[in-house]
Amino acid sequence: MSHIKITAKPRLATEKPKAIRRQGGVPANVISAHQPSLAITLSTKDVQKLLTQGQDSALIYLTIEGSPAEVPVLFDEIQTDGLTGQTLHVAFKQVSLKAKTKAEIPLELVGEISTPNLVLVKVLEFVEIEALPTDLPEKIEVQISGLTEAGQSILLKDLQIDTTKLHLVASEADLDGPVVLLQAPRVEVVEEISTEVVETEVLTAAKPTEAGEASKPSANQKAGADSQSHSSNKA
Incomplete structure (x- = not known):
């Protein structure tokens, strides 16, 4: 397994993550079982280099400015923007x-x-x-x-x-x-639709229309009926 070395800066509580990203950094934390989480800032270029080279499972020796000791860490969690792919936050696990x-x-x-x-x-x-x-x-x-x-x-x-x-x-x-x-x-498997079934459905759907039209009186029939009604009233 290759050993990778990167440098980070301590991150103050007053520094906001969005401002750090605008300045080309990535907010991160080092999680340890024996001491409180350490807030740091990484270079976006360093993080992207690790991820693009498929080294997100590599052992990393982390040097924090102001401290001479190297801290061996592994990636624990990487948060990215689902739309842009930008790395939002990185969590390391000290080992x-x-x-x-x-x-x-x-x-x-x-x-x-x-x-x-x-x-x-x-x-x-x-x-x-x-x-x-x-x-x-x-x-x-x-x-x-x-x-x-x-x-x-x-x-x-x-x-x-x-x-x-x-x-x-x-x-x-x-x-x-x-x-x-x-x-x-x-x-x-695509099922074929029978042509006979389609034609039967079309004919069946047409019958009520024909019956409906036949039940309506024609103009001559209506005129004759009106004439008979008028004659009866006159008589």
Whole structure:
């Protein structure tokens, strides 16, 4: 695992997060189990460099201005704007280099599927690993070239990791679950509508209209009826 060094500035309580972002910074906190949370400010460029290089699971040595000691930390939480993608806040977890810790490690698919008509489904994006901070990998590779038939999968317990240093944090049921699986593509069945049914519905819908028109008296019939009524009254 690569060791990355970045520098941060102490953040005063009077400094507002929006103002920090406008000035090209990212508000952050260092969380420790043995002392209060430490408020700091990072450079936006440093944060974006870490994220774009896929090093959000890397061990980071943090130097805070005014303090000579380096603080080993891991990313704990990254808050981003859902619309712009801007990093709003970062939370680090301070770790001890001599104590095991837990971290989510991304999975990277390696190889190619030789059967083009099948669909590869990636079930998990991350796995939780427990290890010493210096032993945590940046990623875990999943070799998929061996998948050739629909229904084949790679289970969580089958991941190739150094079990002398790394421990998968998962239940027995989760260990038997798939990380990736190969499926046949779904085929949608479209039902055809019978032409006879459509024509019958049209004719049936037309009959009430014809009957309705037939029940209405014509102009001549109406005139004759009026004439008979007038003659009767005259008599």
